[in-house]
Amino acid sequence: MRPFPNLLVVLAAASCAAPANQHATSSAWAFQITLEDEAHELVIRAALPPGPTIALRAAPATMPFLSAVQLTTGSAPPEWLLAHDGAFTVGASTKPRALQWRFDARAAAQQVDDADLAAWRGRGFLGSLSAFLLHPTDSSPDVLFTLQVQAANGLSFACAGQHDGATWHGRLEDLPRLPACAFGAIAIRTLSLANPRFEVVELAPRPDARAAALDTWALDAFAATTRYFGTFPVDHLLLLIVPGQGHQIRGGSARGLGGARILVDVPLRLRAEQFANDWVLFHEMIHLGLPSLPPAQHWLEEGSATYLEPLLQARAGRVTEPAVWAAMLAEFAQGIAAPGAGGIDDDDSWGRTYYGGAIFCLLADVEIRSRTHNRYSLQDALKAVVAGGGNITRLGTIEDVIAVGDQATGTTVLAELYERMRTSGEPRELESLWMRLGVRRHGDGVLFDEGAPLAAVRRALVLGRQ
Numbered sequence: 001m002r003p004f005p006n007l008l009v010v011l012a013a014a015s016c017a018a019p020a021n022q023h024a025t026s027s028a029w030a031f032q033i034t035l036e037d038e039a040h041e042l043v044i045r046a047a048l049p050p051g052p053t054i055a056l057r058a059a060p061a062t063m064p065f066l067s068a069v070q071l072t073t074g075s076a077p078p079e080w081l082l083a084h085d086g087a088f089t090v091g092a093s094t095k096p097r098a099l100q101w102r103f104d105a106r107a108a109a110q111q112v113d114d115a116d117l118a119a120w121r122g123r124g125f126l127g128s129l130s131a132f133l134l135h136p137t138d139s140s141p142d143v144l145f146t147l148q149v150q151a152a153n154g155l156s157f158a159c160a161g162q163h164d165g166a167t168w169h170g171r172l173e174d175l176p177r178l179p180a181c182a183f184g185a186i187a188i189r190t191l192s193l194a195n196p197r198f199e200v201v202e203l204a205p206r207p208d209a210r211a212a213a214l215d216t217w218a219l220d221a222f223a224a225t226t227r228y229f230g231t232f233p234v235d236h237l238l239l240l241i242v243p244g245q246g247h248q249i250r251g252g253s254a255r256g257l258g259g260a261r262i263l264v265d266v267p268l269r270l271r272a273e274q275f276a277n278d279w280v281l282f283h284e285m286i287h288l289g290l291p292s293l294p295p296a297q298h299w300l301e302e303g304s305a306t307y308l309e310p311l312l313q314a315r316a317g318r319v320t321e322p323a324v325w326a327a328m329l330a331e332f333a334q335g336i337a338a339p340g341a342g343g344i345d346d347d348d349s350w351g352r353t354y355y356g357g358a359i360f361c362l363l364a365d366v367e368i369r370s371r372t373h374n375r376y377s378l379q380d381a382l383k384a385v386v387a388g389g390g391n392i393t394r395l396g397t398i399e400d401v402i403a404v405g406d407q408a409t410g411t412t413v414l415a416e417l418y419e420r421m422r423t424s425g426e427p428r429e430l431e432s433l434w435m436r437l438g439v440r441r442h443g444d445g446v447l448f449d450e451g452a453p454l455a456a457v458r459r460a461l462v463l464g465r466q
């Protein structure tokens, strides 16, 4: 288990997906992208509806890589389009307005080198639509856009949003929120077509046999996540695979703003049996099932993924139940509160963020099961959050999560536990918990005590038996 300290910041989010019956309105913006020349440069056209004067920007770091911005329609005087204060200002008009510009994708990627905005990995560009689509910095939630892409032979385009073929649909207000995209000589495979749509994008396509092993790994995590939450938490997931170094999957990240995407470094030489040992993708997919929380509750995002990942792997038959307990006994002590430490909301150390959060989830699971005689568990609470529309593409609060979760189990376990861990440095030790559950270390493994007071809870906890 083992999340790296610098792994994954889950950012806040909002859906970029427009309901399918709303995207054909006259007020929609229409972008067209032409991909050619190995995708090193984009030619972009935009049709704006009639309206007042408007200032347009791309992300500040990539603005220098936009060039030849010009009006292409209308009888407007030259001052219609002026670069002002770092933005391009388009004058008011009662007629549709059309613009065109170019984006030097390769140069921007080399200069910025940020996978959330503009980077070059393998054979393509990886980043955000806001790196190159000029857009207003704020717009009303009902203004929509369409994005059509024409790609030369051998080039492809993917974006974390809803699409029909080569046309994407989104909300204009989501463009500043870094909706993910990738394009170039990349491979895109749709593993699930609808409800949810699940697309895998390889920035450096691998041979067929290794691609098949990668797809099996992706679908295993997808199925385990769906089973745990009762449904897959988001409508559309873009899984971006960048070619990592070495012989091991080392890290990943999950984002929800403007559409859900997971990015994982997967070495090109990875073989099928090495995918079987991976924990990263399971961890990232669990992040999809919570709303994006404020920074003070980042521990619940990381803690739930750290706690649940081995459970989901065990339920998928990838690790054994004793191995899950052995890892908990070896690793969870990293999350106990140090002497003098305050509440968990005020402690952003790596140990308490990942393992303090995991301890919260373990204690909650044990207590819900104990009070309800294994009738309910943490799983019921988290299922209810997802069923109520909570997922990484939405902003949320811990109070919302707790209220929905406690109602689902008919208890007040989450509220009580949060109150204790928020206001004081708890817990100080875990040995008494292991003893009550009836699990203790034995060499590299564990021994179970069936006479322990919470043995029935322990027997049900990992594999999810009721």
Ligand SMILES: [Zn+2]
Pocket: 003, 007, 008, 283, 284, 287, 301, 302, 305
């Ligand atoms: Zn994480």
